[in-house]
Amino acid sequence: MTPAVPRRDKGLVRPYVVTEGRSHPTRNTFDLVTLVMAHGDRPLDGLSPEKYRLMELCLGGALSVAEIAGYLQLPVSVTKVLLSDLVDSGHLSTRAPIPSAQLPEAQILQEVLDGLRARL
Amino acid sequence: MDSALASDRVHTTHSGVYLRGTVRTAAKLLVVGHFGVGKTTFVGALSEIRPLRTEETMTQAGAHVDDLAGLDGKTTTTVAMDFGRLTLSDSLVLYLFGAPGQQRFTRLWLDMTQGALGALVLADTRRLDHSFEVMELLEDHGLPYAVAVNHFDDAPVFPEEEIREALDLLPDTPLVTCDARDRISATRALITLVDHLHARTAQEPV
């Protein structure tokens, strides 16, 4: 199914340890493209190494959940648990991929179309 | 684990990693198709960031991953997807997620399809029948799609009608040919998909 090329050392990430034994986030609000923003004013001491690494990455600017998982080379499920904790502790805030004003899908598609055409 | 290392790599070799502060909407499209059809190439040709990959090891007994069936004694399997990003305006970013169709029962596939606007199915004329699985999967999820034949140099060229028939496409499902390695060609294929999605929203009763 997947090519036999290891992208990272197996065993480098031990999800069960990283998430302190939990496999479900405390909140269930993360889409792969939920946007994540870090708050620079929160202390980082006391965070687990994985959370510290995540905060270091996110303090540079906004990223989606999928990108955070990709850069940290963590499974998405693990990333969601970490993100969820860091939202609870006030280190991060998130924004839904589609603003709550609920743009109609047709309008989003029109904007995507315009954006793609402009690249030709 | 050396925690400084990972973020250093991100910061120094990938300026332009982060989203513009003005981004408000993140749209999601899928690029799907059978093994080796060109999904990673397609996403890579379009993405403004180095294409990223995430893997998930499935351990749940309830995960009906196809590959598990034949492997006695084995309780885990790895599923993967890769993805890229295109900033389309100050406020809009488009994410492309590429994954094969064998992952239908996994959490990763559910994550991927949730909120997706639609999918581009890449096909190869040397094995059109390999595309059925992923097309059925999209239909099961109610995700609209267009088909792009990714033209490989040694692949036979058939008239469009024959391909439509072989793939059993609905009359309004768009079919195009593309070269997944070429940014412009890949962009055109995506435009065909989004045009189709847009036309559908106009037809749907409000």
Ligand SMILES: Nc1nc2c(ncn2[C@@H]2O[C@H](COP(=O)(O)OP(=O)(O)OP(=O)(O)O)[C@@H](O)[C@H]2O)c(=O)[nH]1
């Ligand atoms: N000639 C030609 N080769 C291509 C084209 N697209 C992809 N390839 C090659 O085909 C091979 C497979 O492409 P990938 O992009 O890895 O395919 P994939 O769908 O991601 O494959 P899996 O992830 O393994 O399922 C690579 O060697 C590509 O360089 C194309 O349009 N024309």
Ligand SMILES: [Mg+2]
């Ligand atoms: Mg691939």
